[in-house]
Amino acid sequence: MNTIRWGSYDAHHAARDLLLEAASEMGEAGSAARQGNPMLARAIAFGAEADLLKA
Secondary structure: OOOOOHHHHHHHHHHHHHHHHHHHHHHHHHHHHHOOOHHHHHHHHHHHHHHHHHO
16 A cells, blocks of 8 residues: 655645646647747746756
8 A cells, every 4th residue: 555645745736737837838839839939938948947957
């Protein structure tokens, strides 16, 4: 039987949330790039990278 350690359980969910946020931001960056706004795309991608580093 697996026992959940609450600290690691919370950390897992926090990391998951950051990864989901990064994935969403990468989608936004792709949309910005397709709309011809590379500077906005780059800025959003940097934010996504920061989320990935935190995760």
